[in-house]
Amino acid sequence: MAGNIFGRILRVSTFGESHGPAIGAIIDGVPPNLALEESDIQRELDRRRPGQSAITTPRKEEDKVEILSGVFEKKTTGTPIALLIRNQDQKSKEYSAIKDLFRPGHADYTFLKKYGIRDYRGGGRASGRETATRVAAGAIAKKWLEGENVTIRAYTKSVHTITTETIDFDEIERNVIRCPDPKKASEMIALIEEARKEGDSLGGVVEAVVSGCPPGLGDPVFDKLDAYLAYALMSIGTIKGVEIGDGFSGTRLKGSQSNDAFFMENEKIRTRTNHAGGILGGISNGEPLLVRVACKPPSSISKTQTTVNTEQRETEIRVEGRHDPCICPRVVPVVEAMIALTLMDCMLIQRTIK
Amino acid sequence: MAGNIFGRILRVSTFGESHGPAIGAIIDGVPPNLALEESDIQRELDRRRPGQSAITTPRKEEDKVEILSGVFEKKTTGTPIALLIRNQDQKSKEYSAIKDLFRPGHADYTFLKKYGIRDYRGGGRASGRETATRVAAGAIAKKWLEGENVTIRAYTKSVHTITTETIDFDEIERNVIRCPDPKKASEMIALIEEARKEGDSLGGVVEAVVSGCPPGLGDPVFDKLDAYLAYALMSIGTIKGVEIGDGFSGTRLKGSQSNDAFFMENEKIRTRTNHAGGILGGISNGEPLLVRVACKPPSSISKTQTTVNTEQRETEIRVEGRHDPCICPRVVPVVEAMIALTLMDCMLIQRTIK
Amino acid sequence: MAGNIFGRILRVSTFGESHGPAIGAIIDGVPPNLALEESDIQRELDRRRPGQSAITTPRKEEDKVEILSGVFEKKTTGTPIALLIRNQDQKSKEYSAIKDLFRPGHADYTFLKKYGIRDYRGGGRASGRETATRVAAGAIAKKWLEGENVTIRAYTKSVHTITTETIDFDEIERNVIRCPDPKKASEMIALIEEARKEGDSLGGVVEAVVSGCPPGLGDPVFDKLDAYLAYALMSIGTIKGVEIGDGFSGTRLKGSQSNDAFFMENEKIRTRTNHAGGILGGISNGEPLLVRVACKPPSSISKTQTTVNTEQRETEIRVEGRHDPCICPRVVPVVEAMIALTLMDCMLIQRTIK
């Protein structure tokens, strides 16, 4: 109940602090006989890794994953898969300066109120570093979903006021902001560079499209597919909003505009539009899933801010260290991972119904 | 795992189809010695009930609740509280016309794909009628939260293109759209009347403010308070988007604008702004919680639509019956109920930490 | 977490006090398209009902079940099945005499210590009456298991010092003690009659044999099939011991005697003996499951006992009322129900693996 286990049939337990010896995950419920090697996981981790480009934090974490169990002769056995990532580039001293300060926008204050104690080094458990274990676990789900012909693609939709105008999936991994519109990508990168020079940071929107999702996923009432996706995605620290299909803009449509008309195509039931984002009544309808998340601007900025210390005195703070001026490009693989874990879980649950 | 149980310590199991004999809920985990009577629950059900005003469905459901267990001499005993609501105004015949058609925007098609069978009468389990059991369960949570000085207030923030400009909590229950701005309320009502005459429907945004929420609620990583709220709210059938604090508009801020500066007020640590919506790192910080949800326009409209039937032939449909042209005023108590259940659950979990 | 929900994929939530208006259950996760009528459930309830013979309590409870949801045109739809049983023969006045006393062997004292309040009428939630909802839910599981060719048969193995010597399944329902050995049945019944005249009660052992259980059920480590059965059965109020296969007597064997040798029979792998009770390493091996439970003598006896009252004064008590002198014959259907719920749950989980 302490919040570190995700999923129902497929259950992911994660652990680890930013500056402890290691982070990792146990993934329980992966069906046997899935081909799996460390390189399958490493590939995804490398997409999330710090230091991968000029616009991400220059921290050096190799994020080298080790599989400790659940795989025998390069196949899953049905038993829990444990993944271990040793921490490396911990400059804990940098953080002792902020030991007694509550960084605005961070969880320093709330952790202390919750637990009465906190591991202040690099944000401890509240560090975005925990998302590496999501990506590692999600890589297994992605591998499994490949075999089911489900493909998840996330990308940066907007940075601050700049929004993607075209969507070419092939472009996503060709630019460091992971934007499917190369022209807008350049503008975004320039804006981020500028913010970094100011010691400031920028927010953005990440969008994901899932193709090949079979109809029938998600459960009525509380465990609707949209609800589970919202839960999965909003649990990523930086995310403060989730939309399915039209989301908020759909509230300005009429029912006659918003309802997606059914029609027949190649003997399959389809919808002419996809305002619903592929989910009707909480259950997937076979159309692509469309999901959008709001990433707040990273809280770690080097501009001077006013705050309070643990002695309850007002003071000033400058968060030094090596931070991301815009988290979108590194959130992309995390979003994909959380969607993958959610969908795999839903597909396994659906097997119990038929 | 079939999606009809909500919560972790406080667990709500619901049942019931729109046109079956009854709907109801079991609420397990309510602490003993809470004063509770049927009237506490009835009051909330009456706010959600159909037929309450000119702009809601004219269906006549008394929604009379009976407490079957868990209460002895007007106090909870710690054992499960079962609530029963008999269905009354079921005009099932109206629905036999659509027995073989998939209504656009509804779950008819997806239920059939999921289960291979469906109770087509009035939407069956997929009917918005199930939200009555959420409101009934939520009424108990609200009663309990009152004793903890937590107050939840939801209201219609916008209908279609009309948005509230002022917020006066006292106005909310004074108009049938439950808008805190009486001037805008009138405009909204007029627009809804117009849509109804056209046989169409309108979407809108509902916002909620929670005051008195103590710091420390929510768990790091997967069970962040924002994640649990998003899950709880997105599970309401009509909702397709959830925002915490600034949500999507916050993506157009810089970190220096978005971070809420801490300061001291009356020896308490507070923040000068509340962009974070009262949640930092997934844990409540003691500021008011701010949540916003996107309600799509109701799918039941009497305008002619194109669709497909169960024989996979294209055809036309007009959804007759008695429907809501805008669901916002009736979603307001449902949103409050889901927030109440979430917060009560989190407060009980927090007791295990200290 | 308050203990009133059983199961993982198949989840049963129950409610109800002995002397409240009703008891009931919600069963979530039953696959769609199972033929189901009230009579399927009533048949099992009648086997558990009070007043069914001279050696059970003469209380008159019709235990008439009503299906409130989840069944449409005599088939399950995949949505939650709610079952309601109204209470009838409540002589609550009988209990006001013991309102301030702690009955030895009962949960009066422990409920008060746990909750600080108790519904003293007839034991409230702690009454054996709650097992009616287990039997009702279990009847659905039994119906489903029939379709999978799994048969569960429980019977009274011993009463006090008298033990069954022969096992003829056809005899079980022919005598009121539900003993598969007609000769021993008569002796058991005579002994029970004697105990009742003394105002005393007798314990006994109930045994169950499951045939047709497929190999592969149960999960390694914590959720072994034996562990889940032990949990399911020990949760029945009267049960204080559970054995799988040889159980305690197996501790007096050597490994060379206890290991069941594998051999081939009709191209199937079988074991020559079944000391393991059909479960190896927590997973069913295809042999019959063998389970035994210890039922303590019922705590309600009319003999005078010494006890303490709620004022903490020592005093005497005679538990008047209409009680069972030996609970075994009425526990038999409860044991079958709990095994059925456990196995159905395990079979649904096993579907997620293949």
Place this chain on the structure above:
Amino acid sequence: MAGNIFGRILRVSTFGESHGPAIGAIIDGVPPNLALEESDIQRELDRRRPGQSAITTPRKEEDKVEILSGVFEKKTTGTPIALLIRNQDQKSKEYSAIKDLFRPGHADYTFLKKYGIRDYRGGGRASGRETATRVAAGAIAKKWLEGENVTIRAYTKSVHTITTETIDFDEIERNVIRCPDPKKASEMIALIEEARKEGDSLGGVVEAVVSGCPPGLGDPVFDKLDAYLAYALMSIGTIKGVEIGDGFSGTRLKGSQSNDAFFMENEKIRTRTNHAGGILGGISNGEPLLVRVACKPPSSISKTQTTVNTEQRETEIRVEGRHDPCICPRVVPVVEAMIALTLMDCMLIQRTIK
């Protein structure tokens, strides 16, 4: 749902195969500010370790534990505690001989039927080696329970036909069979030596007494304290029976003998006898908890046995390797660990009620 997570508020996820790189556990839900060091855990692991005496397996596993997270400056922080134990003495070659054989009494056959694949090296996940992670996790629970004045003591009650006659807790750790009766301990050890020479193995009974358990633990209906203990203990691979209090012998008592009379002692309500083993109606009553488990004779014996191979041919097998002729002394710390995890979980849950 794959069976590798134990508990409700306190949740333990374990992983690891006998001959993989490592085994370990994540313990989520430990309250913050508990003093904890690796030595607290190592002490318990050393009690379970192979090679600790002449009557246990001579395998050499140092079982050195490393804390990877959740502890900061020697105190728990409330975040998940990950424990890692690297495997060392893996003689995997020994097992390639039995790669294609199903060892009688082992899970080789059932794992293959369940998963269609198995890691045959040393039993893989089905190896008793997984209990090291239970002991490690349980050590944390024991440390926490110490602070609540709860003490758990388990010991060997019987080996084969030899049963303890006196109980002196101080004797338990003074002999290698962990028997509280030094005279019987010597007899047990002699009998085990004899069995080992024959290439055979012996079963036994382990008993546990918990003192200081507060009243109010356990939940009515499904999650009774006895049910949770039975689940926890029966999940240990070697255990095939569980009794609470009198257990099976109590079925030969009358109600008037079995009911524990309440009386007053030092202004506390107590019972004069403890047939109920400290649990009434599934809830602890403040008396010592009494639990007994049946350990089957270890399945690994070097005597020749008949069996079947993976090609479904009948054949013979001799299980070479380094095995325990009687598992009781090494099960003692595992039983204590599982009881500790169960009680700590129940105590945390009880906090949500008051």
